[in-house]
Amino acid sequence: MPIVDVSPEVSLAYESFGDPEDPPVLLVMGFGAQLLAWHEDFCRALADRGRYVIRYDNRDCGLSTTFDDHPVDMGAFIAAVSSGDLPAALAMVPYRLLDMADDGLGLLTALGIERAHVVGASMGGMIAQTMALSSPERVLTLTSMMSSTGESEYGRPSPEAQAVLFGPRPGDREGYVAAAEKELVWASKRYGDAAVLRELAADSYDRAYHPAGIGRQLGAMILSGSRADALRELRVPTLVIHGLDDTLIDPTGGKRTADLVPGAELLLIPDMGHDRPRELWPKLIDALVAHTG
Known part of the structure; x- marks a missing residue:
């Protein structure tokens, strides 16, 4: 799998699908998830519709650069945030969403792509929003999927989902794969499939098991703050x-x-949770093709 330098500090692993002469679509993944979470079949189906599709590992995930020289004590970090000690929290986390957005833009530059359609899911949606806000001249269109604005009063997790997200996960392969079933709590109620979750967990574990990066990514999300005012000005x-x-x-x-975003189109999808079940791929791909046409 290709790995390219996108800055002096960061190298990103990526994979592409389709014809480089087609309109480029950059897929940005979410919190703690490798590029595998953009399923290969999904990427190929989108490429078959005339798009040049690029998926990549964010920093601190998969085969991209890790920041293990900046360990984050999650207990201490959460305590600092909860107590309002922002300087202490800021000092613990080595980067922000803006840095992760710069990574994605740097990947485009390394690939010789001046402008692209940017699609982000979950934390990836936050990164994609930040790309569009920081460098609108490089983003042809933005698609923000299952994401939010950085305002704490919107997009809140249910207590059950939050418990699974922040709960400990076994470090051994068998336990790690079995624990993936807990993610059914936020999956589509109609199409959620434990076998699919286990398969992704197994593939991810075998490819690159790196749990330490999760704390730093979480810190980047929490400390980057609200994008509400900036989104009001996005064009x-x-x-x-x-x-x-x-x-x-x-x-x-x-x-x-x-x-918040002027002229934004909103597509609310029944039977879709915090996932992209295969049964809904036709609807998602149709929407992406129409938006990036």
């Missing part, structure tokens, strides 16, 4: 997609994003 064509079954980022996150 990049924007599509917001959110599943009505989403319990990890409540649909209010998507609705709020669409409310």
Whole structure:
């Protein structure tokens, strides 16, 4: 798998699908998830519709650069945030969403792509929003999927989903794979499939098991703050997609994003949770093709 330097500090692993002469679509993954979470079949199906599709590992995930020389004590970090000790929290985390957005833009530069359609899911949606806000001249269109605005009152997780997200996960392969079934709490109620979750967990574990990066990514999300004021000024064509079954980022996150961005289109999808079940790929791909046409 290709790995390219996108800055002096960061190298990213990526994979591409389709014809480089087609319109480029950069897929940005979410919190703690490798590029595998953009399923290969999904990427190929989108490429078959005339798009040059690029998926990549964010920093601190998969085969991309890790920041293990900056360990984050999650207990201490959460205590600092909860007590309002922002300087202490800021000092613990070595980067922000803006740095992760610069990574994605740096990947485009390394690939010789001046402008691209940017699609982000969950934390990837936050990164994609930040790309569009920081460098709108490089983002042809923005698609923010199952994401939010950085405002704490929108897109809140259910207590059950939050418990699974922040709960400890076994370090051994068998336990790690079995624990993936807990993610059904935020999956589509109709299409959620434990076998699919276990398969992704197994593939991810075998490819690159790196749990330490999760704390730093979480810190980047929490400390980057609200994008609400900036989103009100965004002039990049924007599509917001959110599943009505989403319990990890409540649909209010998507609705709020669409409310803030001038002219944004909002697509609320029944039977979709905080996942992309194969049964809904035709709807998602149709929407992406229409938006990036």
